Amino acid sequence: MKRKYHQRTGQICLLLLAATLCWGCATPQETANLQQSINILFDRVQKLENQVQGMQGTEQKADLYARMEELQVKIGSLTGQLEEQQRQISRLGTAAPAAAPPSSSAAPGPSYAAAPSAATEPAATPKIVIKEEKNPEKAMYDNALQLYQQGKFLEARKEAKNFVDKYPKSDLADNALFLIGEAYYSEKSYKEAIESYQQLLDRYPKGNKVPSALLKQAGSFQKLGDATAARILYERIAESYPGTPQAQLAAKELKQLP
Incomplete structure (x- = not known):
């Protein structure tokens, strides 16, 4: 199990490296390749999250869970960069001047003005x-x-809120509320993140996202410098969800609090 875990982690790191190396390219095709790498990476994280439940060692679970959290942050960063690159490609495409028609004295040859190619047309912004x-x-x-x-955190929050309003009894409703909190957390809006995680705790107290929401809520308080609130929540996780990856991570964070 440990060997497979390291193999998976290595594969994820390679994907991150590949995505990062693609940066600096400014062609639609390479931008699309970067998007594909991000999608593959996210799929791997999702699969690893599902496999955590089947692992036996609590310490291994906690370590893998922490790594998945880090990868999700990196995914958000890469996708934000991708969006910026797409905007640059779009601006370059629309700002490109039309080629001047060839003069009568010009040597015969292919005319790019007469036969536009992908290089002279506005670049299409790749989308998922x-x-x-x-x-x-x-x-x-x-x-x-x-x-x-x-990395479209505002749009993600709006769509997730609409989802909760429309499907409040869905099995994914607590996931949608957690996503709202994650979007705020990614923007370092920790107070808003805390409120969103609390909505999840209040509305879906038996949902499978409760331990994770408590953990991220505690982390948000810690980011805000409220060590007392963070400590209370970490202790609650350790006592209420013993043996879980979240409890293991909470125990580690407790040791680092002043």
Whole structure:
């Protein structure tokens, strides 16, 4: 199990490196390749999250959970860079001057003005196409998640809120509230993140996102310099959810608090 875990971690790191190396390219194709790398990376994180439940060692679970949290932050950073690159490509495409028609004295040859190519036309901004889903509920949640992956945190929050309003009894409703908190957390809006995680705790106290929401809420208080509130929440996680990755991480954070 440990060997497989290191292999998976190594594969994820390679994907991150590949995505980072692609940066600096300014062609639509390479931008699309970067987006594909991010999607693959996110899929790997999702699969690892599912496999955590089947692991036996609590310490290994906690370590893997922490690594997944770090990867999610990196995904948000990469997707934010991708969005900026897409805007640059779009600006370059629309600002490109039209080629002057060849003069009568010019030597015969192919004319780029007469036969526009992909290099002279405005570059198309690559986008992730949301596949049509038979289940509109899941499609709506996936859209909110996708916006978050792209670093569009405001749009992600709006879509996730609309999802909760429309499907309050959905199995994904607590995930949508957690996504709202994560979007605020990614923007370092820790007070708003705390409020969003609290909504999840109040509305879905038996949901599977409760331990994670408590952990991120404690982390938000810690970021704000409120060590007392953070300590209370870390202790609550350790006592209420013993043996879970969240409890293991809470115990580690408690040791670092003043």
